[in-house]
Amino acid sequence: MPDIPQAPADAASTPVNAALTRKDLVSDQTVRWCPGCGDYAILAQAQKAMPALGVPREKIVFISGIGCSSRFPYYMNTYGIHTIHGRAPALATGLKCARPDLQVWVVTGDGDGLSIGGNHLLHCIRRNVDLKILLFNNRIYGLTKGQASPTSELGKRTKSSPLGTIDRPVDPIRFALGSNATFVARTVDTDVEHLGRILERAARHKGTAFVEIFQNCIVFNDGAFKDVEERATRDDSGIKLEHGKPLIFGKGKNRGIRMNGLKPEVVTFEAGKPPADLFVHDEKAGSEVAYLLSQLCGPAYPWALGVLRAVEEPVYDEMMESQIRSASEDSISRDIDKLLAGADTWEVAVP
């Protein structure tokens, strides 16, 4: 038996993914989010995106913390753990280090990930553990019925802040970039096609992939990201970043972003004739470039959507694995009798 347990040898084997469809990923549990919640769309897209990744269902694990978003694993017919508030990245880190053969996803929210679990999120990202982190941001505490969250706008009136919040909000994207994330993306629950594509990109990234998903809370924060969610306004309120392409947005594809020093600037032009000085997106640039792009927030700018950064860096669990592999190559150093004896021993003879 190997040191790392594998699935028992006599387990019924399924042909690799040949027959895996969206339905195979739907669990037998009744989904209990509020009608109209953005979580439904995210769940559906995740179930749809998984088969294309070619990972057998039994090798996929979803780990969540506490909050509405964290009920997610119950509805995925994969392995999963619904853990405690804020700690999903810690459990996921342990699991991925223990079992590098698994694909491990973390599902968290703005409160779970950035308030109570901020420390774990920071360290998970800076270590670059091979985890896929989905942060559902609805700018409110939903499960506890409507208190301000760390992403709520300054001055927001909620049950716990009747005169408006006095906490300045944190921007999840900037938090991730500040933690030296190797993959940072943003998408929107209602844009299912974009959401599906971003999930797939995240899944294929080696290292921590951090994805912020704008999400509406129909009960406690309806219209949280209305401009960028609604069909009528979304093209003018969001800009889809594409690697190597100039930053162009708007219903008429007639607006763009250029940099004035370190400040982005919106320019309008005749469709099809963009000016030469539009900012060209480079996912592989340094984090300072992605940080410049993170200024693209509504309502002053269109929200930056898509992959802000995707670079390759050493991966924590791979480095752990390789240290263990190279240490184990020496069979003498695996001699347990020698280990127990230590450096200095003496013999007590039979009297």
Added chain:
Amino acid sequence: MNSSPAKPKPVQEIDSVTIRFAGDSGDGIQLTGGQFTNTTAFAGNDLSTLPDFPAEIRAPAGTLPGVSGFQIQFGSHEVLTPGDTPDVLVVMNPAALKANVRELAPGNVVILNTDAFTAQNLTKAGYPANPLEDGSLSSFRVIPIPLTGLTDNALQGMQLTRTQVDRCKNFFALGIMYWLYERPLEPTSNWIRKKFQKVPLIAEANAKALAAGHAYAETTEIFEHHYRISKAPIAPGRYRNITGNEATALGLVTASRLAQRSVFYGSYPITPASDILHELSKHKAFGVRTFQAEDEIAAVGAAIGASFGGLLAVTGTSGPGICLKSEAINLAVMLELPLVILNVQRGGPSTGLPTKTEQADLLQVLFGRNGESPAAIVAPATPGECFPLVIEACRIAMRYMTPVFFLSDGYLGNGSEPWKIPRLNELPDLRVEHPSDPKIFQPYARDPKTLARPWALPGTPGLEHRIGGLEKQSGTGNVSYDPENHDRMVRLRAEKIDGIARDIPPTPVLGPREGRVLVVGWGSTYGTITQAVKELQKSGEPVAAVHLRHLNPLPRDLGAILQKYDTVLVPEINMGQLLLLLRAKYMVPAVGFNKVRGQPLKVSEIHVKIQELLNRPPNERRSSHA
């Protein structure tokens, strides 16, 4: 120094002796003590040690807070404790003298470095007058040695700085002590050669100082004779010296081999548990995965994740860390995953006394979680016993799918004793099976014997399932808010832990199976209690002792044992935690003996307490007052 060979000095036979080395924390006291210990073990004596160092890394030199100590008792018979108070005190400066002198009895020996008794050092230690001159030490046998000057002389001609010479004086002192107690120089000179092989000059200087100290003691007139302590009757076999923290780490590596799965150790640095992380991180060749987490919560969280993945998952800390881990440990109780939690207890509450020992976390680990949250608890009694007991913790965790606490403490963790090196084939088989058949799999079905749920591993086709902190439906493991189901699950979790008692060997009793006084202890008080009880038994007193290794569940035969004695005495380094449990569970009028000084209990005080109970008139013996 006169080099003409002196006549060999007479030898005096003694049974045992307790020596305490004390000096500045920068004086290399722990190193000196460690070397004396290894050499003494090598010489065939039984021994027990107590390192006692300040929480500050380098408190201002020469001050009382900076005093570091190391005590060892060794003898030609069984040695169970580091000794109550030193027979011989070796001090490197006035502060070390001041911090330790009040524990000495008249006639005790004080060996001191006179060169350090300068006006400045006396002031730093708060001595208004020089104790070497004011007669305050007149009841002791003071042996003044100008250690610094002698070391300087011995190293003349070597290209060394003042500081380098000064750092060799502890080896000069060690050389003196080796002569005084007939210890060989070789183990330490070999160690010096190995340790300083990259700096031959320093190696030579230290070895020279060691030899010079030995020669000095042999030739000068300050000692009339030296002492011989014969080899102790120790069971035959191969031995090494081991601290509790080392034994814990090696126990985990061994458990990994016995279970045929890698160890995952999640930990955050904390005194006095960090040495376990240091030791384990050296053993990657055995597949050990160590994870220095961002905090205590992540350390236990990662371990739970690794356990879900099928590894032997362990987290280690001290009391303050347990506070932080409690919520995650409760998750492991709900998930019913194997998890070993090491708690090397220290003085509390809060930051408390980080480098001192205490037994005050028993009720914390038993009860310190929300809801009805049972978990198993084991506690080693000696440094060497950390090895089998941590293996026992792993066995229970995997067999019963539960968190298990391992309650060590600062004294066990840092203290050392000779340890008979175990053989792998004498140890239990820890292998467990994982389910694979989707047709019969239910995440919360139970093994009829152990009530454990199946440990299904990710990667097994057809066994995909979700677990979490919400209450589970019995069997399916689905989320359930059903009132009757919750009651059933609360009881099942409790029954599972209680059932571990069927798996615990009968409790050994030291002494008569019935009598006047039974002393019940747990953890690091073992040596003290055992020695006190054995002394009284020798003088014919009707006293017995039981030392518990399993604290939850308690052994099934314990209740009957307790009933057989007029009085039950429970000595603990806390305010009476096991006492509370025994009184509540068995309704026996047990009494406590409790001292919470950050130090091990003393044999003499237990002795006095038992005597006091033996002397009580019979009609008071069943009363509940101490």
